[in-house]
Amino acid sequence: MAMDAAHIESLIKEALPDAEVHIEDLRGDGDHYAARVISKEFIGKSRVQQHQMVYNALQGRMGGELHALGLQTSAPDA
């Protein structure tokens, strides 16, 4: 089971069209990535809510097809 970075990015952008997405492949196995996501949608949301929005964008792949995604989320600097 694995995913490629471009697929992860497109799923996130589908759900968060304005998002700036930076993905780093941590081990080259398609299973362990780190992602930084910046979006206006995160304004006023807690970190947990922000991460849940990204997980929802991945439509259930998180924890299954995708074992690890180190997430850093933030709203754009005002």
Place this chain on the structure above:
Amino acid sequence: MSDNPVFAKIQSEIDENPVLLFMKGNPMFPQCGFSAAVVGALTQMQVKFKGIDVLQDGEIREGIKAFSNWPTIPQLYVKGEFIGGSDIVREMYETGELQKMFDDKGIEYKAV
């Protein structure tokens, strides 16, 4: 709350334990790097917590993900509130927000 029978089991654990970590393995022998990272932060701060090994109970392992709408393990709960997984706890630890949250919730710890 949904009628998932395991939710009641989960809720009672959350109610009975001020600091509760759903993890892979146990605090002495974490079985996954992400779980070990959270155990490390809590241990360094000398916070008393209970670890629940989801590898011992498949029902809880899946139930907790639905319960908190969070797809991965570990999951940290403090005074009934879901705080986050490994990334969020690490980020909060580094920014000092974890210490502030423990202060706000009256949880004892050793300032590091």
